[in-house]
Amino acid sequence: GNSVTQMEGPVTLSEEAFLTINCTYTATGYPSLFWYVQYPGEGLQLLLKATKADDKGSNKGFEATYRKETTSFHLEKGSVQVSDSAVYFCARAGTGANNLFFGTGTRLTVIP
Amino acid sequence: GAGVSQTPSNKVTEKGKYVELRCDPISGHTALYWYRQSLGQGPEFLIYFQGTGAADDSGLPNDRFFAVRPEGSVSTLKIQRTERGDSAVYLCASSVLAGGETDTQYFGPGTRLTVL
Numbered sequence A: 001g002n003s004v005t006q007m008e009g010p011v012t013l014s015e016e017a018f019l020t021i022n023c024t025y026t027a028t029g030y031p032s033l034f035w036y037v038q039y040p041g042e043g044l045q046l047l048l049k050a051t052k053a054d055d056k057g058s059n060k061g062f063e064a065t066y067r068k069e070t071t072s073f074h075l076e077k078g079s080v081q082v083s084d085s086a087v088y089f090c091a092r093a094g095t096g097a098n099n100l101f102f103g104t105g106t107r108l109t110v111i112p
Numbered sequence B: 001g002a003g004v005s006q007t008p009s010n011k012v013t014e015k016g017k018y019v020e021l022r023c024d025p026i027s028g029h030t031a032l033y034w035y036r037q038s039l040g041q042g043p044e045f046l047i048y049f050q051g052t053g054a055a056d057d058s059g060l061p062n063d064r065f066f067a068v069r070p071e072g073s074v075s076t077l078k079i080q081r082t083e084r085g086d087s088a089v090y091l092c093a094s095s096v097l098a099g100g101e102t103d104t105q106y107f108g109p110g111t112r113l114t115v116l
Helices: none
Strands: A004-006 A011-014 A019-021 A023-025 A033-038 A045-050 A056-059 A062-065 A075-077 A086-093 A100-102 A106-111 B005-007 B010-013 B019-024 B031-037 B044-050 B053-056 B065-068 B075-079 B088-095 B111-115
Touching: A004 A086, A011 A019, A019 A106, A023 A033, A023 A086, A033 A062, A045 A062, A100 B044, B005 B088, B010 B019, B019 B088, B019 B111, B031 B075, B044 B065, B044 B075, B075 B088
Parallel strands: A011 A106, B010 B111
Antiparallel strands: A004 A023, A019 A075, A033 A045, A033 A086, A045 A056, A056 A062, A062 A075, A086 A100, A086 A106, B005 B019, B019 B075, B031 B044, B031 B088, B044 B053, B065 B075, B088 B111
């Protein structure tokens, strides 16, 4: 089964709204966690990552905190922009750390 | 510098045909990964190379799928006797280290395969 469960979309927000995209995972141990983003017409890009419990990854105003108690890695941004419109994927490292398990993706559309 | 490149960007083939998809990783990256992304889904792992050898091919769906990386750089994913269910975007990624926990994978733009 899928070991990364991601909030289903699509999500539509107005510019400057607060964003949360939920992500939970199942795993043995404490794998590295990632958020990847796919902008329209582009390939997957790493947005941020956290490699151990309680770490906070951040980039471009986005943040996510590795919560081992709740096995979660929710993505947040305080004020979204139109340019943030994209598909966001949560992922965790495999047990051998040589592959990634992805969630199904959440499409975000930000309207002016 | 140049990122991961994949060719062709689009491939349309008929059921039962053979196809090859190519990946050029970032220069100097030891590890190379193939994923498959079906419509509305996240990428699913297929195979991982460390250098020239396939270190983990547990994600390949069946023996119609095969991948090589003979010189430790360019990789080719080969699909025999294609089926309509093989239609997807095939993604390649590479990373500097050999699958370390903090290793960052850099993805190519993908090859969209359509099997008619």
